[in-house]
Amino acid sequence: MPSLQSVISCLSDYDPSALPVEQANRIIAEVIEPVSGIEQVAIRSALDRVLAEDVVSPIDVPAHDNSAMDGYAFSSAALQAANGGEVTLRVIGTALAGETHGLTPAAGEAVRIMTGAVMPAGCDTVIPQEFTQAVPGAGSEAGSESGGEAAGEAVRFAADAVRAGDNRRLRGEDLARGKPALNQGRVLQPADLGLLASLGIAEVKVRRRLRVAFFSTGDELRSIGEPLDAGCVYDSNRYTLHGMLRRLHVELIDMGVVRDDPAALEAALRSACENADAVITSGGVSVGEADYTRQIMAELGDVTFWKIAMRPGRPMAFGRIASNGHQALLFGLPGNPVAVMVTFYHFVRAALHRMMGADIAPPPLMRVRSAHAIRKKPGRTEYQRGILARGADGQWEVRITGQQGSGVLRSMSEANCFIVLGHEQGGVAAGDPVEVMLFEGLL
Numbered sequence: 497m498p499s500l501q502s503v504i505s506c507l508s509d510y511d512p513s514a515l516p517v518e519q520a521n522r523i524i525a526e527v528i529e530p531v532s533g534i535e536q537v538a539i540r541s542a543l544d545r546v547l548a549e550d551v552v553s554p555i556d557v558p559a560h561d562n563s564a565m566d567g568y569a570f571s572s573a574a575l576q577a578a579n580g581g582e583v584t585l586r587v588i589g590t591a592l593a594g595e596t597h598g599l600t601p602a603a604g605e606a607v608r609i610m611t612g613a614v615m616p617a618g619c620d621t622v623i624p625q626e627f628t629q630a631v632p633g634a635g636s637e638a639g640s641e642s643g644g645e646a647a648g649e650a651v652r653f654a655a656d657a658v659r660a661g662d663n664r665r666l667r668g669e670d671l672a673r674g675k676p677a678l679n680q681g682r683v684l685q686p687a688d689l690g691l692l693a694s695l696g697i698a699e700v701k702v703r704r705r706l707r708v709a710f711f712s713t714g715d716e717l718r719s720i721g722e723p724l725d726a727g728c729v730y731d732s733n734r735y736t737l738h739g740m741l742r743r744l745h746v747e748l749i750d751m752g753v754v755r756d757d758p759a760a761l762e763a764a765l766r767s768a769c770e771n772a773d774a775v776i777t778s779g780g781v782s783v784g785e786a787d788y789t790r791q792i793m794a795e796l797g798d799v800t801f802w803k804i805a806m807r808p809g810r811p812m813a814f815g816r817i818a819s820n821g822h823q824a825l826l827f828g829l830p831g832n833p834v835a836v837m838v839t840f841y842h843f844v845r846a847a848l849h850r851m852m853g854a855d856i857a858p859p860p861l862m863r864v865r866s867a868h869a870i871r872k873k874p875g876r877t878e879y880q881r882g883i884l885a886r887g888a889d890g891q892w893e894v895r896i897t898g899q900q901g902s903g904v905l906r907s908m909s910e911a912n913c914f915i916v917l918g919h920e921q922g923g924v925a926a927g928d929p930v931e932v933m934l935f936e937g938l939l
């Protein structure tokens with residue numbers, strides 16, 4: 497793993513006191529490597545886990561050409577022969593799904609076929625039942641639901657009701673044997689479990705779960721159940737962190753509240769480092785008098801302190817700490833509750849994905865109109881909390897939630913998206929387009 501110093505020394509315009517969001521993310525990405533442990537799990541237990549190997553399809557899915565409709569299978573040569581007129585075919589039998597059949601229609605013949613049934617030899621097209629008519633005097637009515645024994649009937653249909661190859665599913669069109677079905681790094685979704693099942697695969701190799709330890713720092717913090725002394729606040733960051741981390745399917749180690757006391761902080765950081773892959777703290781990374789966090793973090797490893805050019809969430813510590821032969825990645829987040837969430841989503845989330853070996857695209861940004869003017873200075877990235885909804889004219893528009901202070905957690909709770917105002921961007925006029933990042937999928 498490259499050291500922080502070696503990564504930073506390669507940057508020509510590195511300024512830790514006004515670091516652009518993108519540059520911080522680039523440094524973080526370069527320092528991180530995925531954990532190496534691998535487990536084999538049953539596919540149901542693989543939901544939300546990170547695939548540790550490429551899965552190559554051992555079979556063709558579907559295994560045979562088959563019908564996509566209930567209807568009649570025939571050779572498309574009959575369409576050319578009809579030359580835009582009517583096609584009449586004698587029905588020689590019925591092909592049901594899940595059976596093999598030896599039906600081989602000759603020219604002028606068809607096979608009644610059900611959805612999923614194997615295409616008869618020589619047939620490449622299926623005319624759906626509802627486009628056909630029974631030929632009078634040739635048995636029971638085609639096109640009805642009566643079904644039954646079809647042999648001996650005849651059907652007719654307009655040649656232009658279907659094109660050659662229609663309503664036929666090709667062997668291997670879903671997954672071809674020998675081709676990669678899923679790539680390593682994939683965070684397995686419900687469709688992937690089904691896809692693995694369709695290949696007959698019972699178990700897959702996944703990366704071991706990441707262990708993440710977290711604690712809050714500050715003498716003013718009280719835990720739920722304790723009396724709220726004058727000048728104190730309840731610790732909320734551990735709960736938002738718990739929620740955000742749960743969504744990443746990591747193993748959580750909640751270490752509670754740690755006082756602003758050098759010995760207590762050192763003990764907590766060491767214990768976290770010895771038990772987890774990553775450590776997340778909140779509070780104490782700004783330059784406050786009673787904040788010893790920075791000093792202790794710096795003593796335990798390769799840690800850098802940034803003022804990020806963003807709002808909210810300026811101060812942040814990042815690096816690697818070591819204790820008794822164990823190493824862990826460290827994220828020292830700001831104390832303010834909104835800043836914790838914003839820095840988590842815009843730095844920590846992608847970093848943890850990388851540690852998990854997960855190949856996840858950055859969340860998409862949508863461009864929508866701003867319902868009102870927003871003040872913004874160029875030179876920092878802002879993550880305002882927004883509510884995306886349809887405006888009076890039916891178009892999507894976003895408005896900011898009331899108070900945007902970095903201590904106002906209600907702004908996150910009410911919002912359904914971040915309004916992302918880029919580093920270079922200035923103020924926004926009412927009606928201007930802005931980029932939003934939806935919470936759905938992120939949270």
Ligand code: AMP
Nearest residue numbers: 712730731732733779780781830831832
């Ligand atoms: P700090 O970064 O430690 O100076 O904290 C900045 C602000 O965030 C202060 O007002 C703290 O009281 C508040 N704060 C810090 N940690 C927490 C927490 N865990 N829960 C709620 N508020 C917090």
Ligand code: MG
Nearest residue numbers: 713714779780
């Ligand atoms: Mg503090």
